[in-house]
Amino acid sequence: MNSLSTGAAVAVTGKWKESPGGKQSHELQVEDIRVLGANDATTSPIQKKYQSAEFLRTVPHLRPRLPFNALILRLRSLVTAQVTSYFAKNDFIQCHPPIITSSDCEGAGEVFTIEPAASDATSAHVPGLSSQPNKLPDPFFGSPKYLTVSSQLHLEALAQSVDKVWTLSPTFRAEKSDTARHLSEFYMLEAEIAFAEKLGDVMDVVENMLRSIATELQASHVGQELLEARARDQSEESTTVSHDALAQRWQGLINGPWPRIEYSEAIQHLKDATAQGKVHFDFSPEHEDGLQTEHERYLADHLGNGGPIFVTNYPRSMKPFYMSPSVPCNSDSQGAPTVACFDLLVPEICELVGGSMREHRLPELQQSMVDHGLRAAADCDSEATDGSLQWYLDLRRYGSVPHGGFGLGFDRLICYLSGVQNIRDVVAFPRYYRKCLYPIQALVPLFDDPGSACSESHGWAMMMYGVLSAGIPITCPWHHDVWYSAAVGDGQKAAKMVEMCESLQRHMARNVGGSAAAVESSGDIVTPRARPFQINTGIKTQEMTVSSPPPGYPDSARPKKLQSPVPVSTLPPPSWNLPPSRPARSWVAMIGQQSVSKKQSMSTAPGRANSCETRIADLRHSYEALPPNFSLGANMLAGAFAGIAEHSVMYPVDMLKTRMQVINPGPTATYQNSIANALVTVSRAEGFRSLWKGLSSVILGAGPAHAVYFASYEAAKHALGGNEGESHEHHPLAAAASGAAATITSDALMNPFDVIKQRMQLHGSIYTSVSHCARDVFRKEGIGAFYVSYPTTLCMTVPFTALQFMSYESISKVMNPTGRYDPYTHCFAGGLAGGFAAALTTPLDVIKTLLQTRGSARDVELRTVSGLLQAAKIIHQREGYKGYFRGLKPRIITTMPSTAICWSAYEMAKAFFIARSTNPNTAL
Incomplete structure (x- = not known):
């Protein structure tokens, strides 16, 4: 029993009986407990106390163990199963399009280019170092290739044979968007429908699919557990979606039909609301500027009646090349040609689904590609080389039918259904700008002997020194992601670790050649109470060679070896000789002492017009009533x-x-x-x-x-x-x-x-x-x-x-x-x-x-x-x-x-x- 702690894996044997208390119906009367996997409670990042979402994102490999995070995994599974069931019942064929592509179908240029590491790259390479492996002389695929930003183009090809197709695939966008709504890797649910005659046919599929998901969720055990979790989590913070609000979200999806308005109507509605003083926007709604997030949120809240709303027929200039005109030669109220497309907006999340009718006519598609700056790709005489979309044009050249499709942000849907505000908290291992799990494995080669056990303090110091030696910049957020877990929520220890980082950065900037851009202040390095450790000085970087550790880290007193390596990620933070801060009451006492000293000096100073005793008496007895000459x-x-x-x-x-x-x-x-x-x-x-x-x-x-x-x-x-x-x-x-x-x-x-x-x-x-x-x-x-x-x-x-x-x-x-x-x-x-x-x-x-x-x-x-x-x-x-x-x-x-x-x-x-x-x- 002494080995039990929060997080331990146990096998419990007992009898399931009715509970005599009124708080629960049944209870397990334990007869035997067997520990299957012990938990080190002293260093475990997951503690029994409350821990913020920001902190839990730094331990993505452990946070699924928490009940609510496990519930999110079950929700994803349920929604995936229901999507599969819906498409199967409606004769859609599930497909697996490629991840590596040669095209950017969105045309935004936000793609990840892929290339293999150099053939001569060895295991000595440390991820995260400033030095990069040499490129191969020839491209691996013969031309640049990218991680897919959408499977739409390939699904269009497949739909020409089996009519209706869909996929749930990973998608990658190199967007430098550090928001609660964006990821660099996410899942996209996409579908293409051949022989769709009008945009309404595609919107009907989207509406019916989401309605079926909400209906299934509302009746499921997962749905009930989500509502119960929200009912228990009624904190003082208004960022938490309440039980009633979450239930209303689901009901809003079930109710129908959903409103459908055109883009020009939406802009006019926003302008009218602004003119009437109903709302103030940071970005004034203008026809040529598109809908900002705040505009989409207002439309969803006020026109969607708490549920989704379709906005259709956007100006052609705002949309990709593959969208077909709304109707031949159609224009909106501003005289701009529009395309047959839609965005589905929901409260809080805003855009959830985007879809359109695809241009299925060859001449019109070629002209659209030219208008969007894809002249080379549209040239029928050009060879199928880098960036060519000739294969996409072949779909029109060799027989095509009217068709349309849509893409749904699957992770955003999970956010909306669960009431989670940040998309990073519904993805098991989120990848986003400047964040991709743990860089801590890059530190292992920096130690002379990975099998050596580190003491409680020197390990942390040498890990950070090693990172700085390798030229990896340490910022406070990066430092937190790697090491804060060992602080176990102790703010004092966290502050000490930040102080260590700053001190080591200053030393590196002065003596080793570290990045001066990371140095914000000067000062001497703080000396830790730590046993020293020897750095592997054989690792070279592009900018410097580590030749010696900083002052206070001699190459002696190596720690004792253990039979197995100590995981670097479990090392606790060090203890530092930092001067304690003066408590507030000390300042109050100091003020009082200064005042007494002032009065004492007054009582002994000679040469005053009145006697010292008289002035002190006046000060004591007339303090509340200000003197006449004050x-x-x-x-x-x-x-x-x-x-x-x-x-x-x-x-x-x-x-x-x-x-x-x-x-x-x-x-x-x-x-x-x-x-x-x-x-x-x-x-x-x-x-x-x-x-x-x-x-x-x-x-x-x-x-x-x-x-x-x-x-x-x-x-x-x-x-x-x-x-x-x-x-x-x-x-x-x-x-x-x-x-x-x-x-x-x-x-x-x-x-x-x-x-x-x-x-x-x-x-x-x-x-x-x-x-x-x-x-x-x-x-x-x-x-x-x-x-x-x-x-x-x-x-x-x-x-x-x-x-x-x-x-x-x-x-x-x-x-x-x-x-x-x-x-x-x-x-x-x-x-x-x-x-x-x-x-x-x-x-x-x-x-x-x-x-x-x-x-x-x-x-x-x-x-x-x-x-x-x-x-x-x-x-x-x-x-x-x-x-x-x-x-x-x-x-x-x-x-x-x-x-x-x-x-x-x-x-x-x-x-x-x-x-x-x-x-x-x-x-x-």
Whole structure:
């Protein structure tokens, strides 16, 4: 039993009996457990705790073991079986077209060229090195060949003999698209239908096929398990497709018939919606520009009634050469000739299927090829050489019939049916731009002896050093893909590994000749607590020869050999001698010490106009009431210092709060319930600097706003009698009213900067600077966008500030009845008051976030929200009352230290300026 852990393979023997409890119907009463395969729980990447999709993509060979990922495999199997059944019942013949082709039927040029490795390439070649094998003198196939981008052309040839054919084959596109909808290798379901007279015949096949799949899924055990999994997975993140939404997707496929509109109608509908203010697009819908993703999403959401919609008859200039005209000499409303084609759009996924009638007439096809820049391929006299499509023309030359076909992105279909937002999570081993499984095997030859066992720390160091020695650039994402699994979710270890990478890069750039482009900062290499290891110095690269390891890695103390090699991928990360970061409370203590030192120096300094004792007494007893010669400028400087300190320190957590409060942020945005893990995820996926994206906007606004804020507060407090009486007397109403007055004035200045900050904090934000964001918001939404949430902001900040100031004053009076400057009191009272006020005003903060981020929202309804009540209604309709408390935890976590820092900084600065104001030589 001690060897059992999550992930172990076991054989369990027992009796299956009814369960006495009410949570389950049956249970297995275990009589014997036999361990078939032990699991190393200390290094296993798959842990019992929650692990993000981003992390699981780095261990694709292990993630199918998780229940939901196994369910996706079963879903693919079910859909494949149903597709096969449907085509068989409708007399389609399944075919196996070639993977290696000589043509790019899509005409986009996004093909992978294939060629064999050099005949003299040896096993010493390391994948991933900058050096490449020499090419053979002659092409292997006699002419360039490519991985197929579509099987359509070959299916057309086969359809001429058996009428109706289909295939489910791998397809390859060299698209540099790093999105949740694109892969470099994916499966395409394609079909060709001979004797199809019109486009509607092809669309009918698509509609009936998808309807049969959805019907079968809805009635299957796999479908029920998917719905149950979605019902259990109701997290606070709006990126998760709910049980009801997933069921609605399936029902939308089953219901029919599906709407069919022409391209020109779709463009006009988008223009009308924009003119009526129903929606705002980043790309204005224009007839000649085609449909952007946001346009397709709007059409699917609003015209498809929650289900699919066909868009037909696109302009000829936008489509490939093989499509036939809609009707002879047909043109759309813009006078442009159109082709008989369609795209099937579904909500969220957008384009799922594309199809058309094929040009079956030889002269017309030749002319179309010439018009699309394929003159050589269309030349009947040319020999069938590189890039020739003479064989395709032969299909028309030697007897042809009207025919059409379609292609369906099979992986996108699985995404849509499962509710998974990222296509990389429904493919077992996804290949996409800059990612193709593990490059870790390339590291094995870098070790002198693969059979040597590495210690816990030196192995990781030498692996990374070996990679750098070989000229393989280490970036944070690449480093994460290879080694993060051994960190077992430990953010501290992950940070140490990143630090190691950076240090080794700096060393390589200086001493070995590594890529200087990868070096972003300078500094000495960190010395690890690791046993050294000897590098295989015989491996040469195109750019350098590794001759010596970096400092701290002598060629001695080789590790002990084991009988079998230790898998490199299971080595844990090293331990490093890094200076511990100073905790926040240490900074608070340091501030307090500095303040005490300041007062002590004041009490012993000679030559002052008044006695030291008098000034200290004045400082102690009149601290709450500002001295007569305390200038407005000093008060505002103290407030500005407090505002900048508060927002700068807490900005990363505030960024996370904003993202968690956004409704429908996007398919690739993922945030965990754990604040710490979420911050690690964001910094890993988008870069560490993204945690402070938009900070300059806050600094520009927070300084002046807080200067006005505290100046208004002190002035109002004095006017309302809040400083009257003895130091222990309490004026809660005056404090509350003073706080309300302060926030009204300061928010008028801060609100535009707050809007810019939140736009830049959003996942996938396109803005690169404060000025860029400000210009774009002003151009697209006008000056009102900067103040659309101002009334809501006041509705939140007025009660928040009133509660905070009243609580702060009350707690301070209890903890410090003498009214003296006490940094610990100010810190504790500020944090407690902020957390109390934040909890009570979270609903208003959620509404404010919705209004301030509406311009960047993906959801059309969210883009058009215009006021407090409408925003509140949308939140309640979609998420119920719990929606008003989205981000409650990060809001409190953000607010408590924020207000603690703010009050500590303000009171410290105020004490400093008061001390200076009592001295005529230093008063401001």
